[in-house]
Every structure is written in structure tokens, then in C-alpha cells.
Amino acid sequence: MKIVVLGAGALGSYFGLRMHEIGHEITFLVREGRAQQLKENGLKIMSPKGDLSWKTPHYCVDVSEIEACDLLVVGLKGYHLQGASEQLRQLADKGATVLPVLNGIEHLKILQDIFGEDRVLGGIAYIIATLNEAGHVVHTGDQHAFLYGMIDKGAKDTLAQRVCAELSQSAGDVNLDLAESEFIYKEMWKKYVFISAFSGVTTTSRLPIGPIRNTPETLELGKKVVEEMVALAEAYDVHIDDGVEETMTKLLYGFPDEATSSMHQDFRNQRPLEVDALFGAALRMGRAKGLALPHVETLHALLKPYEYPQGKK
Numbered sequence: 001m002k003i004v005v006l007g008a009g010a011l012g013s014y015f016g017l018r019m020h021e022i023g024h025e026i027t028f029l030v031r032e033g034r035a036q037q038l039k040e041n042g043l044k045i046m047s048p049k050g051d052l053s054w055k056t057p058h059y060c061v062d063v064s065e066i067e068a069c070d071l072l073v074v075g076l077k078g079y080h081l082q083g084a085s086e087q088l089r090q091l092a093d094k095g096a097t098v099l100p101v102l103n104g105i106e107h108l109k110i111l112q113d114i115f116g117e118d119r120v121l122g123g124i125a126y127i128i129a130t131l132n133e134a135g136h137v138v139h140t141g142d143q144h145a146f147l148y149g150m151i152d153k154g155a156k157d158t159l160a161q162r163v164c165a166e167l168s169q170s171a172g173d174v175n176l177d178l179a180e181s182e183f184i185y186k187e188m189w190k191k192y193v194f195i196s197a198f199s200g201v202t203t204t205s206r207l208p209i210g211p212i213r214n215t216p217e218t219l220e221l222g223k224k225v226v227e228e229m230v231a232l233a234e235a236y237d238v239h240i241d242d243g244v245e246e247t248m249t250k251l252l253y254g255f256p257d258e259a260t261s262s263m264h265q266d267f268r269n270q271r272p273l274e275v276d277a278l279f280g281a282a283l284r285m286g287r288a289k290g291l292a293l294p295h296v297e298t299l300h301a302l303l304k305p306y307e308y309p310q311g312k313k
């Protein structure tokens with residue numbers, strides 16, 4: 001498959017490099033600074049699942065250089081989407097099907113408005129990864145799962161279904177837990193519920209999950225956020241079976257003590273935070289349904305000043 005990865009950040013690079021290893025044609029569509037770094041340092045993954053490098057990764061900064069694209073993997077942060085709208089529009093014209101790996105839900109509508117509903121797949125990633133100073137991917141922990149699937153299950157013989165079938169064929173070969181989900185939209189909501197609590201408590205407390213598990217008051221805050229997010233999902237007709245219990249079990253036992261959220265990692269590195277894409281979006285969706293989310297609102301207020309450190313985006 002001809003795969004374009006928009007944004008060679010932690011997730012985009014990890015996915016793109018692993019798929020390159022099994023023979024897919026990968027092009028990273030990047031901005032100038034990242035292009036320079038890729039030229040100088042190449043791409044590398046340092047991972048407990050196996051290191052991998054690509055000395056001369058294929059990249060471009062000008063979307064018009066891309067002739068064809070079967071699959072566009074969107075590895076941007078939520079706050080990058082607006083700035084990438086022209087690139088997205090041009091890739092839509094080239095016939096791409098889109099697989100976003102962003103946390104949250106609101107980006108789906110933005111992408112569907114550009115690509116059309118039938119060309120946007122649902123996607124989520126369970127992995128802890130970040131870029132180091134050289135622009136290489138540092139993966140920690142033992143998860144590296146990428147889930148994808150059709151949101152519109154009624155669609156028949158669409159381009160998106162063919163892309164899903166090709167991804168399924170790669171699943172056995174690629175060094176990733178790559179799997180199709182029949183219920184990807186629900187999976188995205190489940191992740192949204194979880195990540196709101198996990199990012200919220202780790203980033204506001206500036207602590208990894210271990211000490212939070214040992215602090216009932218902080219854990220209780222996580223639980224309140226989970227309850228509100230499960231109610232929000234219900235308001236959007238998504239029933240999260242065993243929602244609160246299952247999510248709390250993941251918070252309690254799903255990660256080693258030192259594990260933390262990508263938002264907390266970004267906070268530590270003074271990078272911008274997806275405050276609006278996660279908490280702001282939840283508040284907007286809540287308001288639209290007349291639903292109050294007081295604990296989410298508090299997290300949003302506490303993290304808002306750190307959204308764009310030194311004004312950088």
C-alpha cells in the first residue's frame with residue numbers, strides 16, 4: 001500500500017517505520033524542522049519490542065509532491081488539525097482513506113467534513129512513545145496496539161473496506177499489535193473515557209500512575225471523571241458496558257507504577273497539551289446535550305494555562 005503518514009511524531013513514526021519494515025511504501029509528510037531532523041538523523045525506534053532504523057526515510061514537506069495515497073495515517077496532535085487543513089484537503093483529492101490515531105473524538109467530524117464519512121476509519125493506539133532530542137522514537141512498556149475499523153458498518157464495498165482488508169493482511173507480518181475492531185467507534189469512546197481520567201490525574205498531579213494508585217483522594221477524582229465521561233458517551237448513544245468498573249480496573253492495574261500519559265510526558269517537556277481536544281471537546285459535547293461535567297471542567301481549567309507553553313504550537 002502507498003501510505004502517507006501526516007506528522008512524523010512519536011506515533012506516526014512508530015507506525016510508519018514498522019509498516020515500512022514489511023514492505024509498505026511509506027512517505028512522511030512533515031514540516032521543515034522535522035524534515036531537517038529526518039535528513040540528518042534518519043528514523044529510529046528504541047523499543048522493548050525490538051529496535052528498528054531507517055537511515056534515509058522517505059519524506060516530503062510539500063503535499064503536491066505526493067502523487068497517490070491509499071491510506072493516510074494522521075499522527076498529529078488535536079491542536080495541529082486546523083493548521084493541516086490544506087494538506088488534508090489535497091490528500092482527500094488524491095483519493096486517500098484516512099486512519100487517525102489521535103486521542104479523543106471531535107477530530108472525526110473535522111476529518112469527515114473534508115474526506116466524506118465513508119473515507120474516514122476509526123482508529124486508536126495503545127502505546128507509550130515519545131520523540132527524543134534526535135527525533136528518534138523511545139517506546140516504553142509492553143503495549144504497541146493499533147486498532148482500526150469501519151465506523152459506518154452499513155457501508156458496502158467501499159474504498160475504506162478495501163483498505164481495512166489490506167491492513168488485516170499486514171496484521172500477521174508487522175511487528176505491531178495491529179487489529180481490526182468491529183466496534184471501533186465504541187473503542188474510541190472507551191479510550192476517550194480512559195484517557196480523560198488518566199491524562200487528567202497524571203498531568204494535574206505531575207505524577208505517574210503508581211503514586212496516584214496509592215492516594216485514594218486522587219484516584220477518586222479519576223473515578224468521577226470516568227463517571228462523567230461514561231455519561232457523556234451515553235448521551236451520544238454509546239453504551240460503555242461495565243464502563244466505570246472496567247476503566248477503573250485499567251487505571252488501577254493496567255500500567256506499571258512509573259507509567260504516565262502522553263499528556264504528562266508533554267507537560268514535563270514543556271510541549272503544548274491537547275487540553276482543548278480532550279477536555280474542551282468533552283465540555284462542548286456535554287453542553288450540546290445539556291450535561292454538566294464538573295470534574296472535567298475543573299481539569300480543563302487547571303490545565304488550560306499550560307496548553308501552549310511560551311505560546312508555541
Ligand SMILES: NC(=O)C1=CN([C@@H]2O[C@H](COP(=O)(O)OP(=O)(O)OC[C@H]3O[C@@H](n4cnc5c(N)ncnc54)[C@H](OP(=O)(O)O)[C@@H]3O)[C@@H](O)[C@H]2O)C=CC1
Pocket residue numbers: 006007008009010011012029030031032033034075076077078080083084087101102103125126127128129130131262274
Ligand atoms: N505518544 C503516545 O504515547 C500516544 C499518543 N496518542 C495520541 O496520538 C496523537 C499523536 O501523538 P504523538 O505522536 O505523541 O504526537 P507528537 O507531538 O509526537 O507528533 C505530532 C507531529 O505532528 C507534526 N505536525 C504538526 N502539524 C503538522 C503539519 N501541518 N504537517 C506535518 N506535520 C505536522 C509535528 O511536527 P513538528 O515537528 O513540525 O512540530 C509532530 O512531529 C495525539 O492525539 C496523542 O494524544 C495516543 C496514544 C499514545
Ligand SMILES: CC(C)(CO)C(=O)C(=O)O
Pocket residue numbers: 103125126127128195198260261262263
Ligand atoms: C494511556 C496511553 C499511554 C495508552 O496508549 C495513551 O494513549 C496516552 O497517554 O496518550
